[in-house]
Amino acid sequence: MSGAVFRVISNPARLVLSAFGALIVIGTLLLMLPVAVDGPTGAGLEDALFISTSATTVTGLASVDVTSFSLFGELVILALIQVGGFGVMTIGSVLALVVLRRVGLRQRMLARTEIGEIDIGELARLLWAIFRITVVVEASLALVLFARFWEEGYEGGPAASAYSAVFHSVATFNNAGISLYGDNLARFSGDVFVLLPVSFTFIVGGFGFPVWVEMWRRRPVALQRPAKRGPLSAERSQGWTLHAKLTLIATAVLLVVGPLAVLAFEWRNPATLGDLGVGDKLLAGWFEGVTPRTAGFNVVDTGGMEGPTLFLVTVLMFVGAGSASTSGGIKVTTAAVIAAVIWSEIRGERDVNMLRRRLPDSLVRGAVVIALLSVCLVVTASLALMASDGLELGDALFETASAFGTVGLSTGITGAISTFGHVVLTLLMFAGRVGPVTFAAAFALRTDTRLYRQAEERPIIG
Numbered sequence: 001m002s003g004a005v006f007r008v009i010s011n012p013a014r015l016v017l018s019a020f021g022a023l024i025v026i027g028t029l030l031l032m033l034p035v036a037v038d039g040p041t042g043a044g045l046e047d048a049l050f051i052s053t054s055a056t057t058v059t060g061l062a063s064v065d066v067t068s069f070s071l072f073g074e075l076v077i078l079a080l081i082q083v084g085g086f087g088v089m090t091i092g093s094v095l096a097l098v099v100l101r102r103v104g105l106r107q108r109m110l111a112r113t114e115i116g117e118i119d120i121g122e123l124a125r126l127l128w129a130i131f132r133i134t135v136v137v138e139a140s141l142a143l144v145l146f147a148r149f150w151e152e153g154y155e156g157g158p159a160a161s162a163y164s165a166v167f168h169s170v171a172t173f174n175n176a177g178i179s180l181y182g183d184n185l186a187r188f189s190g191d192v193f194v195l196l197p198v199s200f201t202f203i204v205g206g207f208g209f210p211v212w213v214e215m216w217r218r219r220p221v222a223l224q225r226p227a228k229r230g231p232l233s234a235e236r237s238q239g240w241t242l243h244a245k246l247t248l249i250a251t252a253v254l255l256v257v258g259p260l261a262v263l264a265f266e267w268r269n270p271a272t273l274g275d276l277g278v279g280d281k282l283l284a285g286w287f288e289g290v291t292p293r294t295a296g297f298n299v300v301d302t303g304g305m306e307g308p309t310l311f312l313v314t315v316l317m318f319v320g321a322g323s324a325s326t327s328g329g330i331k332v333t334t335a336a337v338i339a340a341v342i343w344s345e346i347r348g349e350r351d352v353n354m355l356r357r358r359l360p361d362s363l364v365r366g367a368v369v370i371a372l373l374s375v376c377l378v379v380t381a382s383l384a385l386m387a388s389d390g391l392e393l394g395d396a397l398f399e400t401a402s403a404f405g406t407v408g409l410s411t412g413i414t415g416a417i418s419t420f421g422h423v424v425l426t427l428l429m430f431a432g433r434v435g436p437v438t439f440a441a442a443f444a445l446r447t448d449t450r451l452y453r454q455a456e457e458r459p460i461i462g
Contacts, residue, residue: 284299318378
């Protein structure tokens with residue numbers, strides 16, 4: 001085995017990046033085939049690579065209209081969304097369970113890098129829970145959308161309605177933001193039976209694997225198998241974990257702040273909510289306020305939004321949703337920890353405490369590193385787009401935050417960006433999906449731990 005191959009296999013971060021990279025390459029080659037588009041030739045390398053990366057990283061940005069792809073091309077995009085959203089290593093672990101009835105230690109460790117800090121010993125059982133949750137939620141939304149699409153005549157018949165329902169269900173739960181329609185979901189503006197189920201599903205998808213698993217464990221005892229009622233009941237009696245509490249509380253706060261701010265800033269804007277009735281305004285304001293966290297669907301023209309709204313959306317995209325989810329960004333738990341650090345420093349407290357729990361120093365340092373790395377990535381990418389394409393600061397920040405947060409919202413400039421700009425956004429989508437620390441660790445020259453400590457000295461800060 002060559003040294004390069006050994007370094008990739010021995011480093012989980014590099015192996016995860018290699019797996020996602022391989023999936024992107026496969027998707028690119030398939031989308032370049034003539035059969036993948038409605039035309040005599042396939043998509044060019046630039047557009048195929050961009051769309052493949054966008055689908056694999058469940059972002060939703062598009063350099064060309066998705067409607068230009070054929071049924072084969074759409075199915076390739078759908079497969080990339082599902083595999084990329086569920087996780088390459090997680091998919092591999094589930095397949096190993098199906099074929100071999102077991103998962104090796106290395107496979108468990110790699111799957112753990114995508115799922116989060118979960119006990120390796122119980123990973124095999126939890127993978128099945130995650131798989132079942134994914135199937136149940138996606139199937140439920142597909143049934144709801146199929147009934148609505150067919151009933152209201154949004155599609156040409158039952159077959160077309162079923163296909164569109166399945167595609168948008170997978171894209172929704174995986175927070176991809178990719179739609180089969182040129183206007184995204186604008187045609188459903190005012191349809192509460194489409195927008196509310198879609199928004200509820202991508203909010204659930206943004207919770208992340210650990211929260212899904214905890215909810216699955218705490219489902220009503222009557223829904224559990226008798227053989228497992230005892231241990232699961234004991235787990236429920238221990239209370240919710242700090243991670244689940246932070247994720248749910250932070251999500252609830254953002255689900256209130258986002259829609260209220262959008263409604264306040266856009267209420268009279270004729271380019272977005274201004275010409276809608278009160279009920280449609282409330283529905284569209286809700287949808288546009290919750291979608292920036294990671295989903296990327298839109299029902300109004302994002303480019304027509306007011307400056308304060310665009311700034312708010314940029315911040316929400318940068319924060320993202322739950323850890324170990326399909327979301328990019330720094331994640332809501334990271335933002336909550338940073339806020340707790342600031343509050344503790346202001347109060348002069350020695351420890352950082354949250355919800356009657358003390359946070360370890362390693363976790364605090366990790367949150368700071370993630371936030372600073374993310375800021376550096378977004379700022380550097382924005383500067384690159386401003387230099388290469390002459391974009392204004394606001395447009396560049398919005399586009400890069402959308403790519404890094406794997407959201408997919410755009411003010412309409414994605415297709416007009418240069419090849420260099422598309423490469424920048426492609427790398428940013430990739431980094432946002434796997435996480436800035438994993439992305440940086442994969443390129444680290446040394447991964448060993450020092451056996452000594454330097455002498456301590458305090459510089460003046462602040």
